[in-house]
Structure formats: C-alpha cells, structure tokens
Amino acid sequence: MSLSATNGAGRHAIVLGGGIAGLVAARVLTDHFDRVTVLERDKPGSEGAFRAGVPQSRHAHVLLAKGHACVEQLFPGIGDEMEAAGAPLYDVGERCISIYPQGRLLRRRAGVELRLTSRMFRERLIRRRVVEGGRVSFREGVVVQGLVPEGCGVAGVRIRNVEGGAESTVFADLVVAACGREAPVVDWLVALGYPAPREVVVDAGLSYSSRWYRFPRDRRDFYAVAELPGAPDRPRGGVAFMTEHDTWVVTLMGTSRIRTPTDESSFNVWVRALDNPHIHELITEAEPISPIYGYARTDNRRRLFDRMPSFPERFVVLGDAAASLNPLYGQGMTVGALGALELGACLEEQRERVGGRSLTGLSRRFQRCLARMQEPAWVMATAEDFRWPGTSGERPGPAQKVAEAYFNIILRLATRDPVVHTAMLRVTHMVDPMSELFRPDIVSRVLECSTRPVRKAVGALVEQVAR
Secondary structure, three states, X not given: OOOOXXXXXXXEEXXXXXXXXXXXXXXXXXXXXXXXXXXXXXXXXXXXXXXXXXXXXXXOOOOOHHHHHHHHHHOOOHHHHHHHOOOOOEEHHHHEEEEEOOEEOOOOOOOOXXXXXXXXXXXXXXXXXXXXXXXXXXXXXXXXXXXXXXXXXXXXXXXXXXXXXXXEEEEOOEEEEOOOOOOOHHHHHXXXXXXXXXXXXXXXXXXXXXXXXXXXXXXXXXXXXXXXXXXXXXXXXXXXXXXXXXXXXXXXXXXXXXXXXXOHHHHHHHHHHOOOHHHHHHHHHOEEOOOOEEEOOOOEEEEOHHHOOOOOEOEEEOHHHOEEOOHHHOOHHHHHHHHHHHHHHHHHHHHHHHOOOOOOOHHHHHHHHHHHHXXXXXXXXXXXXXXXXXXXXXXXXXXXXXXXXXXXXXXXXOOOOXXXXXXXXXXXXXXXXXXXXXXXXXXXXXXXXXXXXXXXHHHHHHHHHHO
C-alpha cells in the first residue's frame, strides 16, 4: 500500500495517544500528510484537571532545554503564552539551586534555558496549537483494540468507544503508536503473527510523592530548587519548582528502602530532613492547594523493536511505548518529542530516497534511528539506577563502573569549575551529546582529580568513546 491508496480522501496518518509525544508527532505529520487523526482514551477535562491516563501529571514534569527548544521551533510563540501565564524563560544554571551528593552546583549563567510548567498546562497549549493548524482532528473516548493488517503491513486500527462499546475501524496510510508505557503494543504485534520484541527492564524501586502549592514568584530569586538522592547513603531527595499562575510543585524522591510519604505530617518531616532549606521554607510560607500524590512506577523499560527479525510496514512506535525512562530524571517528554522529530526526518529522507509516496522500508529504518537517539538517555537513567543496591535488570559490564567514577568526578567539578558546570548542564539537558563530556579540556580536568587506577581506566574509557 502506498500513500496514494487513500480512495481520494487524501493522505491520512493516525496517532495513537494524545500526550506530548503524540501531539508533537501529530504536528510533524502535518508536514507529510493531508490529514492526521489523534485517537485518545481520555476525554478533555476541565482547566487545570489532571488526566486519568497520565498519572504522572500530578507530579513534577520537566521538559529539558533541548525539548523546550524543539517545541518552540514547532510552535512559534508558544513560549510567549507560557510567559503570560507566569512561566518565565530562565537560565537553569542561574535560577536553579541544585544539590547533588557530590556537592552544591555552581550558581551562574550557563546558557541553558527552559520553562517549567505543569504537564497538563503544557499539553493543553500544544494541543490547541495542533488543532489551530487545521489538519489534525481528535477522537477521544476510544480504546484501540488492535491493528488492521494488510499484506506485509498495517492499514489502520480497530477501536471501541469507552461509552457504549461500539466498535469501528479507522484506516490510514501510517499508524504511529505514541500511547504510553502501558499500551499493549506488543500484544497487537503478536496478534498479527510477529514475534514479541525483547524487553529490557531496569528497576531500582524508587518512589516519589508530590504536592502543589500557591506561592508568589517574586518572593524568591530562584525558580527551581533540587536535592537529589545518592546511593547508597542519601536515600532522600526533593525538588520544587515554579510552574504557571504562581503555583509550585514539590516532589519528594525516595528508594525501595525508604518510601516517600503520602500523609501531610510525614511529608513535612521529610522536607525538614533535607540538607537544602529552601524547600522547607517554601512549603512553610506557601498555601497547599492539592492532596499529596504518590507514585512508584519508576522502572526503565525498553522494547527492542529495532532488533525484531520482521516488523510491519506503515506502523511505527515512539515515546514511552518504545522506551520509558525513570521519570525522576526528567527525560521522558524530551525523548518523546525528539522521537517525533526523528520520525519527521525519516519521512523526509523517505521522500528523497524513494520518491513518490511509498512508505516501504520506513518503519524498520525509523525504529533503528529512534533506538540510536534514545540510547544516551537510556544509559544515563539506568546508570543512575544501578547505583542503588537491589536494582533489578541486566547489569552493564565493567566499563559502567569506570563511567560512574568518571561522572562522579564531573559532578564534583561542576560544583567549582565553570567550564565543566556548563558542559554538564548542556549534556544533561540533551542540548549536546554525551561525547562533549569527553572533550580534551574536560578529560584533563577529570584526570587531575583522579587517583592513578582511575586515571588508567578513564584513559581506556575515553578511547572507547572516541571509537
């Protein structure tokens, strides 16, 4: 089937899931298709309401600097709307007070900028922009039952209405699964006769709890404050940051050994026990405007669609449906948005490569490109989780221990060295690739702080990265 096989109705793409990855994918697809339909189980709630299908929306959500820049590029002026709602653009090095187990990071301008909002506020703004484009429609209150096969590929999806249970089929030239970590994508593939992909899971058993507060932004000279837990001796952590409309979210982070509390008394005791006094000062002066929400689904889960011996044409998987990361590290929305942009790049390459409207070969190539793009974020998230005793999952080789030692030194240097501080922030916010932390000037600084055995091991690690 080619894109022209649409019975005169115009080229049509379906996106499964109306979260950040799905919305950005819908926008990208409008550059390549005449019509895009987003299928979503949840129905739009009231302004400010959390979405049932996104339980993490009740907690701190960070769109990293790279993700923020991508969204601004796709939706020009959306930052002005966030600014008007009280979510300023700020330099994370200057306006965020960060305490790591290795020490307190420098507080200075680093040229890494972002805006922090609640998940649902950002999602609503992006959705409105997508709708305003005129080529994307939404069908809410539907559940995908499975894929519609045609030849060696997919021709659409079978859906069921949540209310009433009526079933129908939606046909399309391309189906994009951006439906989250719980979606039964593997079951859909198996039902068509494809083998289940290998799944890699790394789980440190971490947990978090969050509460929302009202607090005027002009009462502080910072917009975010964080104290990160560190294995094995610092099992408690917490973050607080300002979102839109003078609201702040405070999220506590704990481990399998010490779970985060969901009652007010224990929540406040936890905050007082942190080394960073700013979070306690904040909740003491602020007005609570929500209950305390808990969450403990923090495993990293990666489905290796790129390594399947066969994969259906005209079907792709991205976002959390392909790789979900421990949300404590704030990478998920950015990786999802970048995956959607990767799909756009693959579609453009497809047009240049084969001409016309054929999508043959796109699916396999995209899944491989997506896996390469996701790899650095996966490595960073799982490396942090493997520091915790009792973490389950396939453990990395000896090189991982060397990498941990290297990054420990990077974080120590970021407490006093402006060059390393900037490089570290740019990499963690996905502005620069991880290889930037292995520049000669950075490596020389690391080696100066290393013991002889570590220096030897770091030398081997640098050679490996260079290859």
